[in-house]
Amino acid sequence: MWKCERVIGADLDVEEVLGVYRASTLAERRPVDDVERFTRMLAGANLVVVARTEDGRLIGIARSITDGAYSTYLGDLAVDVAHQGQGVGRELIRVTREEVPEAKLVLLAAPAAVDYYPHVGFTRHESAWTLNRLK
Numbered sequence: 001m002w003k004c005e006r007v008i009g010a011d012l013d014v015e016e017v018l019g020v021y022r023a024s025t026l027a028e029r030r031p032v033d034d035v036e037r038f039t040r041m042l043a044g045a046n047l048v049v050v051a052r053t054e055d056g057r058l059i060g061i062a063r064s065i066t067d068g069a070y071s072t073y074l075g076d077l078a079v080d081v082a083h084q085g086q087g088v089g090r091e092l093i094r095v096t097r098e099e100v101p102e103a104k105l106v107l108l109a110a111p112a113a114v115d116y117y118p119h120v121g122f123t124r125h126e127s128a129w130t131l132n133r134l135k
Contacts, residue, residue: 005052017038018035019058050092051091062093069102089116
């Protein structure tokens with residue numbers, strides 16, 4: 001079994017988190033080879049929820065940025081593929097929403113996850129826009 005809880009991103013072991021990203025396939029779209037940048041990503045998220053097995057092994061993470069009142073951007077939802085299909089992602093989302101119940105949850109889905117999000121209650125939004133980073 002496993003449980004989810006809110007944590008402080010900067011307090012996490014970055015190598016342990018990188019292991020989950022790699023085991024979830026999210027590493028394909030995140031800077032996992034740039035540990036300094038990835039460390040800043042964890043520290044900069046003000047709402048982080050993790051899933052751990054009973055023996056303490058990290059199996060999932062939801063990394064978000066929120067104002068706590070109107071919007072929460074769920075930047076990353078990563079679950080070790082060995083634990084996918086067991087409700088871990090759904091529980092990470094539920095705990096994230098409970099932490100900021102007044103805020104709308106917004107995310108950009110990875111291409112492989114496009115079909116997952118409607119399954120857990122998300123609605124497609126046709127007017128999202130992005131600008132790539134400068135460097």
